[in-house]
Amino acid sequence: MSVTENKNVRVRFAPSPTGALHIGGGHTALFNWLWARHTGGKFILRIEDTDLVRSTKEYEQTIMSGMKWLGLDWDEGVDIGGDYGPYRQSERLDLYKKYAEQLLDEGKAYKDGEAIIFKTEPGQDISFDDIVYGRVEVNSDGLREKDSDKLKDIVIIKSDGMPTYNYAVVVDDHLMQISHVIRGEDHISNTPKQILLYRALNWEVPTFAHLPMILGRDKKKLSKRHGATSIYEYRDMGYMPDSVFNFLALLGWSAGDDKEIFTRSEAADLFELSKVARRPAVFDFDKLNYINQEHLKRLEPLTRLNMVAPFWGEAGLDVEAVKNSRGEKWLADALTLMAGRGRTAKEMAEFSDYFVSFEPVKQRWNADELDKDKLKKFYEFVFAAKDFKASELEELARKWVEENGVKMKDYAMPLRYALTGMKVSPGIFEVAEHLGREECEKRLKFFGLL
DSSP, X not given: OBOOTTSOOEEEEOOOSSSOOBHHHHHHHHHHHHHHHHHXXXXXXXXXXXXXXXXXXXXHHHHHHHHHHHTOOOSEETTTBXXXXXXXXXXXXXXXXXXXXXXXXXXXXXXXXXXXEEOOOTTOBOOEEETTTEEEOOBGGGOBOTTSSSBOOEEEEOTTSOBOHHHHHHHHHHHTTOOEEEEEGGGGGGHHHHHHHHHHTTOOBOEEEEEOOEEOTTSSBOOGGGSOOBHHHHHHTTOOHHHHHHHHHTSSOOOSTTOOOOXXXXXXXXXXXXXXXXXXXXXXXXXXXXXXXXHHHTSOHHHHHHHHHHHHHHTTOOHHHHHHHHOHHHHHHHHHHTTTOOSSHHHHHHHTHHHHOSHHHHHHOOOTTSOHHHHHHHHHHHTTOSSOOHHHHHHHHHHHXXXXXXXXXXXXXXXXXXXXXXXXXXXXHHHHHHHOXXXXXXXXXXXXXX
């Protein structure tokens, strides 16, 4: 029996606190969150910490911090409680024992030493309808020991008294009234065993939706060889939480109408489990970079500054000194001038460091091989502009090169290097205007160009 359509939606994300929140876990959490928010249901955070050796409270906190960074808030959980707790498996051992005893009393399970084993009966149809994968046909006769005709019974309580995954998840999902189990497709093989346990306990079977596997660009399962896998690694590389959320939502789902850039609320409004694709999703860094760049462009100037400034600080630049002398707005406007250059906040910081300090420019470039006398005449003429605006600077520059029969690039490029230390930048006269006459003259004099 399946959960009816009109039943209140309750979904859960149930990580094991044995490591940081990785991309696969973040993807699963996000799709559960989207379904809860789309339907007006509840999103529950449950901690599956029955691996006593590897589970730690530190990892539990790290996972929750990663979810909060992504903007995934939960309605019930270990930190905020709720009507269906405890929400940590290690605190629910009496419940697992209670229902294991029930199965023993009913002759549906047996003891093997300290362990409790559920008996798999032959000839049972345990097929199920998956929202993503469709009809999955399974018979209990297929649950056999490896290289044997013997049916494989299911361990539900291990000899150390801890429940197995397949058993604990059934007890928890039933008691927490989970309506939809949304998880990775690697769990499809566990579902028939869990259905047998639901039936044995006379419990309603939830609706299942298994999410597509995430592959690297080489079409192999995503792993560290493809780059960062922890959510926090993307934060540290300068990606925005809005962008990572947006990107993860597109792994296996489409917002329709070729819409690729959206907010959390827009995604929740549009999300439908029935539109999740079953084919594996490819983690494409180019796509992530594009999405992040688009989100960076759309930020309010001061918000963008607050994202970029820490990376200037990491590079040893004194951001506070510039804020005090030039003002926050000046720095924010400098980033607006970048016009989307930089795919991440970190890259944007690297591409704009010359606004914060002249030191990086000195380290990147020198004017030793230039004909300085020829260039000086050009810069003296241009920088004598009465109104130090980009339009007037450019007008004077064009006038000078025309009168002297030379090419603009031979004079503008050294100016770009002298002011920024870079081959590529926003329009160099716009950069000059923003830096101001005094700062530009200081830099040109340092290189002997004025």
